[in-house]
Amino acid sequence: MDYVGHRVVQEAAKEAASTTTPFTPLNLILLSVLVYTAVSTFSRSNTTAPIPRGPPPKVFRTYTPRTLLPFNGENGNPIFFAVRGRVFDVSNGRNFYGPGGPYSNFAGRDASRGLACHSFDTDMLTEDLDGPLDTLDGLGPSEMDALQGWEETFSGKYDIVGKLVSVADYNAGKAAGAQ
Numbered sequence: 001m002d003y004v005g006h007r008v009v010q011e012a013a014k015e016a017a018s019t020t021t022p023f024t025p026l027n028l029i030l031l032s033v034l035v036y037t038a039v040s041t042f043s044r045s046n047t048t049a050p051i052p053r054g055p056p057p058k059v060f061r062t063y064t065p066r067t068l069l070p071f072n073g074e075n076g077n078p079i080f081f082a083v084r085g086r087v088f089d090v091s092n093g094r095n096f097y098g099p100g101g102p103y104s105n106f107a108g109r110d111a112s113r114g115l116a117c118h119s120f121d122t123d124m125l126t127e128d129l130d131g132p133l134d135t136l137d138g139l140g141p142s143e144m145d146a147l148q149g150w151e152e153t154f155s156g157k158y159d160i161v162g163k164l165v166s167v168a169d170y171n172a173g174k175a176a177g178a179q
């Protein structure tokens with residue numbers, strides 16, 4: 001074989017050797033992209049994303065002034081108050097009614113008289129928690145109008161989560177199987 005023949009054979013052998021190896025730079029790049037995609041897909045599908053917990057379901061309940069009392073926002077409790085027998089969950093208004101808020105006196109209480117009279121006085125609140133509810137006697141038309149205005153505001157803003165009854169009515173309802 002002459003020189004040219006030798007070179008052709010040598011070059012062909014070199015080329016064959018270089019093309020048969022799978023570890024070319026291009027192949028290595030493609031392989032790493034493939035491995036990366038597979039690993040990230042696999043690990044994503046295996047990670048169970050935490051399911052966000054919604055707020056606890058609201059149950060319509062019958063409260064007495066005493067059982068309403070703990071719902072005053074303290075120790076992370078929800079905040080409820082009652083207006084003319086309807087119990088509102090005003091927890092979203094924690095800045096108003098929560099501990100230290102300007103209207104915290106109403107939290108956990110029957111707020112009807114205080115709202116009607118625009119007063120934070122403690123004698124606006126039912127004193128005897130086991131006695132009859134405030135019948136709002138002595139209030140005039142303008143106070144009752146003011147109270148109705150508040151009720152409309154609250155109805156559009158907060159959920160009603162129960163009704164407020166006196167202990168006597170609660171026990172009577174219980175005896176009749178209503179509670």
Ligand code: HEM
Nearest residue numbers: 090093096102103114115116117118119120150153154157
């Ligand atoms: C100096 C007198 C008062 C000032 C400057 C005042 C100011 C305010 C302000 C700025 C708001 C927020 C309104 C909003 O962004 O929706 C508010 C809401 C309210 N105020 Fe007053 N207020 C005063 C007196 C009273 C009184 C005397 C009462 C009742 C006893 C009262 C009961 C309320 C209630 C119930 C809300 C609604 C809170 C809610 O949306 O849940 N405020 N007040």
